[in-house]
Amino acid sequence: MEDNKTPEVYRKSSTHEKRALTRREFIMKLAIGGGSLVLLAGCGAKVTSVFDTGSGKQIYSFIAVDYSKCTGCRTCEAVCTAYNNPLFRDGRYKSDLGNPVHANIRVHSFNPDVDVPVTCARCDDIPCVNSCPVKPDPVTNRRALYQSGKYDLITNDTDRCIGCGNCVSACADSSVGILSQNPATNKPMRMCTLCGGDPKCLEHCPYEALSVLRVDTAYPYYRMSPEDIAEKLNKRWYNLNV
Amino acid sequence: MKDNFFGYHKVLLDINLTTKEIKTVPIPREDIENFLGGRGLGMKLIWDRLKKPGIGALSPENPLMFMPGPFSGFPIPSASRVVVVTKSPCTSPENKSLTSSSTVSYSNMGGFFGPEIRFAGYDGILISGKAKHPSYIVIEDNRVEIRDARAYWGMKTDEFDKAIVKQLNNERFQTCYIGPAGENLVSYACILHTTARAAGRGVGAVMGSKNLKAIAVKGTGMPHIADHKKFSIALKKVRDTSTGPVDGIKTDLFRKWGTAAFLQTLSDDGLMAVKNYREGTYSEIEKINAKTAREKAWVRDFACYCCPLACKKSGAVKDGPHKTIVHDGPEYETGTMFGANLMISDFNGMMKAIYDGDDLGMDIISAGNVIGFFMEAYEKGLVTKTDLDGLDLIWGNVDSVIKFISKIAYRDGIGDLAANGVKAVSQKIGQGSDAFAIHVKGLELAAHNIHANPPRALSYSVSNRGACHLCGDTISDQNFMAAVDSLGICFFATDFNKVLMPGVDKNLLGELLTAITGIDWDEDRFIKVGERVFNLEKMFNFREGFRREDDNLPDRFFAEPYTKGEEKGALLNKEDFNAMMDEFYVKRKWDPVTTKPTNKKLSELGLGFTI
Structure with missing residues (x-):
């Protein structure tokens, strides 16, 4: 029964606001939060780079969902796909256009009415990367699936990837199950890119249901599968055991 | 260069359930320029298909069309609609020279079905003929199959909605289906999507007449556009204006209260259907209005594809005999037709009636209208309790109403007559009852009363x-x-x-x-x-x-x-x-x-x- 009391709202969530915070406000927020989890607010919410906590442990940023605000409209899917997997026509990519089925964020809809958007949880123990059987490159020490760039994003080296699907299974078994095999190539897809630091889903969510947060494993629903989240929300909202 | 236009796949998916022939038919540029899509293009297509009057709405020749429009499938705010166009099973002219004359019917539904048709590569789906046995259609891009639905025939919509996801083993399919009302050719049956979005006004009976339980669609493509730069500029303007001023009255109204907001205001203004349209104001409206719904039932707001307004509300009945009901509503139409129009002030009972109406797959506007008529006829002594199979159909008796709804869907007893719509019912009962049979051309009036409008x-x-x-x-x-x-x-x-x-x-x-x-x-x-x-x-x-x-x-x-x-x-x-x-x-x-x-x-x- 304890479950029923877990808040569905991330207490310290930073939904985007219509104006950017001033530097002072930003520092204030950090101060109030005591090393707050609030990364930032502001219209074009930029993601700051990963930082070291001092314990040597990396903490990443991920797209967190406030399920009490999400209406299941799938605007996030539409704008994600338009940025990350845009339509390719006439020799050019067409941003603003794309089929939501190719998005890196995926809204799972259930009956009774519950919608659960899911995106890469940025797991600190990276089960997907660790499951990759491709021998690490002697120079870079990278498997086919590895972390790269400013935000340590999960990246696939499609030249070396053998399309075995281990990463997809690992994600499903021990995390949210967002990764999926490309039907044509069997290689993994739906790795969140954080849109180069300016997540489109956040910018366009009409309900301010999405935030960029630093990973905290104590978050309710963190790393749970959409089915499990739906079950909990069903119980919480409709008092139903489905 | 005549065909040089964009935004369309330029094809219609044409399925004949009698011959099982499945083909794509090109849509001429001329038709697109003149009729765009949705209701307009559907109208042009039905005109072309039905070359003479008097073809029965429930006959195999009547085409049943699912028509998205040129905005569908693009991330345009609120571009979520699909229009079902067909010949109406509800209407008939005064002049009886043709036996099966009726008007056109078009019913507009939100959700995700319209965009998905366009993702699958079509500008519309046209279904004609009649399947030999209950069937459903699965469309996955260019793969289209007609499958056996005998195992699902008779299934209510809520159960079917859950079952079809398991059957197709992929939750990305968007599905439209009918319930028992459509199967039993209730003239005002509707087609449902996600259990709560409905194309009403008779189109479900046409689907039932074709032995078609459901259509599931999933697609990976999308249409192309002509001018990418102009599109981005216009899209931004639409995003900035479609909600009205942010946090202004419009957004606030839809998000907080949905169309149910009007339950109170239209009652106050004397514009509501009350007591079978006898009155315009309902003295107990506070018991079923949006505020009550928010307090007693609603737990979340939900939206159609890319819509920033979220006018839909889902909730749960939390106490009483109907506890465990989880459903959306009331909206303005459902709350009026199963509430004020029947003088029902028992909120939880009304939620059960709305749930049953949707679950059985009937148009709640027409059903509430027909039941209101019966209540008045009963009050006036034109029908007896025996005629009503023992139901004490007095104003406000929600338990009788719930039983009556089921009778309509299964055409059981008096329900067999009631299933034909209020015009047919009043013709059968006679005794001057046409004065309070509230329809035009055979289609029941919706929840807006007109004495003062x-x-x-x-x-x-x-x-x-x-x-x-x-x-x-x-x-x-x-x-x-x-x-x-x-x-x-x-x-x-x-x-x-x-x-x-x-x-x-x-x-x-x-x-x-x-x-x-x-x-x-x-x-x-x-x-x-x-x-x-x-x-x-x-x-x-x-x-x-x-x-x-x-x-x-x-x-x-x-x-x-x-x-x-x-x-x-x-x-x-x-x-x-x-x-x-x-x-x-x-x-x-x-x-x-x-x-x-x-x-x-x-x-x-x-x-x-x-x-």
Whole structure:
């Protein structure tokens, strides 16, 4: 029964606001939060780079969902796909256009009415990367699936990837199950890119249901599968055991 | 270069359930320029398919079409709609020379089905024929299959919605289906999607007549656009304006209260259907209004594809005998028709009735209207308790209403008559009951009462699918609505009510359409489509034998003034009404005697082929 009391709202969530915070406000927020989890607010919410906590442990940023605000409209899917997997026509990519089925964020809809958007949880123990059987490159020490760039994003080296699907299974078994095999190539897809630091889903969510947060494993629903989240929300909202 | 336009796949998926032939049919540029998509293109297609009047709505020849529009499948706010176009099983003209005459029917539904049709690579789906046994259709891009649905026949919609996800083993399919009401050819059965979004006004009976339980669609593609830069600019403008001012009255209203907000206001203003349209104000409205719903049931707001308004509310019945019901609602229409119109003030009971109506797959507008009629006939002694299979159908008796709803869906006992709609019921009962059988042309009025609202009275009278609350109260509104219904966007996103609900205007709709198609659209050309659609619908009905005498209202509105409320004493005046109607026909350039559009008007609209 304890479950029923877990808040569905991330207490310290930073939904985007219509104006950017001033530097002072930003520092204030950090101060109030005591090393707050609030990364930032502001219209074009930029993601700051990963930082070291001092314990040597990396903490990443991920797209967190406030399920009490999400209406299941799938605007996030539409704008994600338009940025990350845009339509390719006439020799050019067409941003603003794309089929939501190719998005890196995926809204799972259930009956009774519950919608659960899911995106890469940025797991600190990276089960997907660790499951990759491709021998690490002697120079870079990278498997086919590895972390790269400013935000340590999960990246696939499609030249070396053998399309075995281990990463997809690992994600499903021990995390949210967002990764999926490309039907044509069997290689993994739906790795969140954080849109180069300016997540489109956040910018366009009409309900301010999405935030960029630093990973905290104590978050309710963190790393749970959409089915499990739906079950909990069903119980919480409709008092139903489905 | 004639075919050089964009924003469309330029094909219709054409499925014949009798022959099991599945093909794609090209859509000519001319039809797209003249009718756009949705309601308009559907109307052109049905005109082309049904070459003569009198073909039965429930016959295999009647095409059942699912029509998205040129905005569908793009991330345009509120571009979530699909219009189901077919010949209506509900309507009939006064002139009985043809046995199976009826009007066209178009029913507009939100959700995710319309966009998905376009993702799968089609601008519409047309279904004709009749399957040998219950079937369902699965569409996955260019793979289309007709499958056996015998195991699902008889299944209610809530259970089916869960079962089909398991069957298809992929939750990305968007599905439309009918319930027992559609299977049993209840004339006002509807087609449901996500258990709570419905295309009503009779289209479900047509689907049932084809032995078609469901259509599931999933696609990986999308249409292409003409001018990417212009599209991005126009899209940004639409995103900035479709919600009205942020946190303004429009967003606030839809998100917090949905259409249920109007339960209180329209009752206060004497504009609500109460006690089978006898009154306009419901004294117990507080017990079923949006505030009560929010307190007693609603737990979340939800939205259609890319819609920032989230007018849908889902909730749970938390106590009493109907505890465990989880459903959306009430909305304005469902709350009025299963609430105020039946004098039901038991909120939880009303939620159960709404749930059952959706679960069994019937149009709650018509069902509430028919049951209201029976309640009044029972009160007046025109039908007895025995006639009603022992149901004590007094005003407000929600338990009897719940039982009656089930009887209608299964055509059980008195339900077999009730399933034919209020016009058929009153013809059977006779005894002057037509005075309070609240329909036009055979289609039941919606939840807006008209004693104190002459423009809406006109709208109900001239609407081309029978009494329709979304037709538009003036000629310009009618043309605007017909044009908007042909785009695939929800009219809630537009500025249809500039004062209360600012939004996307005609100009911007044209700008977006130009960017998508590469064809030049301006305000006038866009509105002209609406006028063309409205006139073609009219010609379809005229060919079926509908005349001036069919554009009429039940006597109640001219004879029995409201006895309570803000508009106490309100009544329509027959002379004024007739004068208003005359003026309407003249302005439309229609003959006031026959209602036929003049040849000049038809030619001017490019409808010379109907002459």
